[in-house]
Amino acid sequence: MKNKMLIIATIVFFLTVNTAYYWQGKIGIFLIPILLILIVVYLGLGVLLLTQMFILISEKFTDKSRLVNVILLAVVLTLTFFYPLGLVDFDTLEGENILIAEREGSANCMVTLKLKDNVTFKRRSVCFSVSENKGDYHLQNDTIYFDNTNLQSHGNEFYEFAVIEPSKFDKDGKNFNLICYSSLTDTVGFELQIIKNEMNTLINKKPSR
Known part of the structure; x- marks a missing residue:
């Protein structure tokens, strides 16, 4: 269950960042609080990535679902770092x-x-x-x-x-x-x-x- 929740949270975060072009102009004064929340979520996902990597190594990569989580988190966080405005120029x-x-x-x-x-x-x-x-x-x-x-x-x-x-x-x-x-x-x-x-x-x- 925890693995599924982590995957869902990661995907929701990724979609939120990559669709910002359409929603950030509609939320007015709430933009800054939402951006701060996204930054906190990004940092939180980064901590979870390090934690999951440490556990995965200690398990000698035997947990396939954890491996999927690590790969997904790594890809999402890396893409967000290099493309903070999203992958697509809408x-x-x-x-x-x-x-x-x-x-x-x-x-x-x-x-x-x-x-x-x-x-x-x-x-x-x-x-x-x-x-x-x-x-x-x-x-x-x-x-x-x-x-x-x-x-x-x-x-x-x-x-x-x-x-x-x-x-x-x-x-x-x-x-x-x-x-x-x-x-x-x-x-x-x-x-x-x-x-x-x-x-x-x-x-x-x-x-x-």
Whole structure:
């Protein structure tokens, strides 16, 4: 029974880590406590691995079920160590990023906005918790308009449109910013630095949903 419980706990931990892309943006302020719990579980599984290895050696590898536990624990802990964000980059499965803009704030807070080739976008804000917004966008002349935005994790409003402008600080003409506006009356906007721009590849595409 103990062996089965250990195997179940190990598998649940592995699945939780590898599906974090889908759940961490939905739990808000509970993110940090959950991450701390996962760290404690990881360390606990590490202690169990050492214990099981010691017992297995003392038994001269005669217990096959214990051997399975050790192998499973070793594989899961090793993969988690080298791939703490999961084995699969789920972001690439949602479409190719043709524009990426980001802004770093205090305390290493980060806002990232990605426009994908299937005319969808994703905004991700990481600051003691993770919040996400998804939706569609369309181009009209030199303006990017955001449509069908999911507002559940970002209050009751979102950007209405955005424009690309040359950086005010780098005058070499090679650096650009994405200025997002909440409405036509918004004269300040929210500025993000563009780190990838392949918008020229977007031709006559429509939202995928």
